[in-house]
Amino acid sequence: MTGKAWWQNKRVFITGHTGFKGAWLSFWLARWGAKLAGLSLEPTQPSLFAEAELAAKMQSHLGDIRDADLVMRHLREFEPEIVFHMAAQPLVRLSYREPIATYATNVMGTIHVLEAARATPSVRAIIGVTSDKCYANKEWPWGYRENDPMGGHDPYSSSKGACELVIDAWRKSYFSGHNGPYIASVRAGNVIGGGDWAEDRLIPDIVRAFEAGAPVVVRNPRATRPWQHVLEPLSGYMTVAQRLVDEGADWAEPWNFGPNTDDIRPVGDIVDQMVRFWGGDAQWRSEEASEPGKRIHEAQSLALDSSKARQRLGWRPVWTLEQTLNRIVNWSKRRQAGVPVSSLCDEEIESYVGAR
Numbered sequence: 001m002t003g004k005a006w007w008q009n010k011r012v013f014i015t016g017h018t019g020f021k022g023a024w025l026s027f028w029l030a031r032w033g034a035k036l037a038g039l040s041l042e043p044t045q046p047s048l049f050a051e052a053e054l055a056a057k058m059q060s061h062l063g064d065i066r067d068a069d070l071v072m073r074h075l076r077e078f079e080p081e082i083v084f085h086m087a088a089q090p091l092v093r094l095s096y097r098e099p100i101a102t103y104a105t106n107v108m109g110t111i112h113v114l115e116a117a118r119a120t121p122s123v124r125a126i127i128g129v130t131s132d133k134c135y136a137n138k139e140w141p142w143g144y145r146e147n148d149p150m151g152g153h154d155p156y157s158s159s160k161g162a163c164e165l166v167i168d169a170w171r172k173s174y175f176s177g178h179n180g181p182y183i184a185s186v187r188a189g190n191v192i193g194g195g196d197w198a199e200d201r202l203i204p205d206i207v208r209a210f211e212a213g214a215p216v217v218v219r220n221p222r223a224t225r226p227w228q229h230v231l232e233p234l235s236g237y238m239t240v241a242q243r244l245v246d247e248g249a250d251w252a253e254p255w256n257f258g259p260n261t262d263d264i265r266p267v268g269d270i271v272d273q274m275v276r277f278w279g280g281d282a283q284w285r286s287e288e289a290s291e292p293g294k295r296i297h298e299a300q301s302l303a304l305d306s307s308k309a310r311q312r313l314g315w316r317p318v319w320t321l322e323q324t325l326n327r328i329v330n331w332s333k334r335r336q337a338g339v340p341v342s343s344l345c346d347e348e349i350e351s352y353v354g355a356r
Contacts, residue, residue, distance in 0.1 A: 006242055008033040011122070013080035015065055015113055016087030018043035020196045021129070023054060024230050025084060025237070027345050030057040037078040039063055039071065040087055048195035051341035065109035072116040079122040082241050085113045086129045088160075093200055095156035106159035107166060114170045117181060125244035126175070126183040127237050128167045132226060132258065132304050133157040134187060143226075143261075143305030146187075146254040164254065171252060182244040182252040188233035189226030189258045189304055192324065194331030194344060196230075202267060206274050206284075207332050216284040221268035226258045226303050228317060229324040231352045233257040236315045243313070255313075258304030263321035273322065277329040318355045 012029055016022040017038025026049070030036055036058035043049045054060070059078065063070045065087045075083070088106050089095065095102040110128065117123045135144040136151025150165060152158030167185045175183045192203045202218075209216035236257035243251035258264075268286075275282045309315040319327070331344050 004032045007238075010034045010082060011078065011080045012036050012082045012084065013075055013078055014038040014084045014086060015071075016040050016085075017054070017058070017060065018047065018049040018062075019086065019090075020048060020193075020198060021191060021230055021234065022084075022086045023048040023052060023195065024193065024345070025086070025234050026054050026058055027052050027342075028231075028234060028238075028349055030054070031346065031349060037061065037074070037080065039065065039074050044197070044199075046197050048197075048341065051195070051335075052345050053342055064105075065112055066104050068112040068115070071109075071112045072119060075113075075116040075123075076120050079120065081122060081124045082245065083113065083117050083123055083126045084129065084237065084241070085110060085126065087113075088129075089156070090131075091198075091200055092133070092154050092156045095154055095159070099155040102155045103159050103162070106156075107162045110163050110166050111170075114166070114174075114183070118170075118174050123181045125241050126181055127241050127244075128163070128183060128185040129237065130163050130167075130185050130187050131157070131160040132187050132189050132256075132302060134160040134164045136161070137302060140303075143258065143264075143303040144256070145305045146256055146308055168254075175252065176249070178249075180244075180248060182248055184240050184244060184252050185254045186233065186237050186240060187254065187256050187258075187304065188236075189228050189264075189302075191230045191233060192227060192328060193230035194328055194335070194348065195341065202270065203274075203328060206271060207328070209284075210274070210278050210282045211332070211336065213281065216271060217287050218267060218271055218284055219287050221266060221271070221286050223267050224264060224302065225267065226264045227270065227321050227324070228257075228259040228263065229319050229327070229352075231349065232259070232317050232319070235352070235356065236309055236313065239313050239315055255309050256304040256306045257309055257315065258306045259317050259321065261303075263317070264303045265321060270321075270325065273325045274329065277326050318352060
């Protein structure tokens with residue numbers, strides 16, 4: 001992956017910088033000396049962005065990517081070299097309740113960012129962050145490759161497939177010149193780690209329940225997902241950004257960054273391991289018995305094939321799922337004990353980079 005020296009003084013714009021992945025990326029790049037600006041919604045509380053004191057490390061603008069003029073103004077004023085587009089409506093169940101807002105954010109918001117980048121001469125590379133759920137899910141036992149069809153049963157997944165089609169169209173129509181800018185899309189699995197307090201996500205739900213001394217309620221323990229520590233795909237995104245800047249069009253493609261096959265596990269396995277690592281009275285129960293007619297559709301099986309990233313970028317996962325879950329428990333307990341979140345993030349990145 002890219003090294004610290006390469007990022008020194010690089011001008012980087014991040015949409016969604018107050019979210020879980022965006023805050024981790026912002027912290028990492030700030031630590032490595034990049035000049036950062038971001039546009040995002042107000043962070044929910046508690047917030048990794050706030051607890052890691054990121055407002056002091058970057059230009060932070062609060063706003064909605066559905067506002068095209070706002071996106072254009074902030075991007076052009078900052079004049080970045082690299083744009084990471086991470087802002088999104090990221091939840092499947094919320095997309096059922098708010099489909100219009102989901103498409104407006106994930107599809108039109110992406111168009112607003114790409115148009116702003118197109119109008120900003122300083123931009124050399126754009127990384128569009130989508131999702132493993134962008135693929136037309138056939139419930140296959142093998143992983144999806146970058147050239148498999150886009151699709152999606154639910155509004156969230158469909159919007160991410162549509163987002164990929166938008167990126168591909170802009171790549172071919174506007175970003176294919178010899179002088180760039182160049183654009184790549186990146187797709188990760190179920191990203192987990194310390195500092196995630198989002199609603200309706202498994203690991204945050206587990207940590208909240210255990211911290212409160214309550215059993216965690218799991219709605220779909222047999223669903224299988226590609227679990228990975230948040231730093232794993234971020235290292236891949238940063239590597240692609242460097243290749244786009246240094247080498248150009250050969251890297252302007254879609255990229256999967258998923259975990260090893262052994263770490264594609266059922267939800268029930270994850271909760272069992274979290275109970276073991278947490279200790280004490282930690283426990284969980286299933287709530288699968290809800291009325292079938294009232295249950296929303298969620299994919300049962302989902303996996304990514306990251307062979308391309310392994311072979312062409314030399315990227316591969318560093319931490320096993322067991323190591324990742326153990327680190328999440330330690331991170332959460334140390335935060336509870338009063339260790340500053342910035343110190344926890346520093347240690348996590350230092351350990352990860354050392355392991356690579």
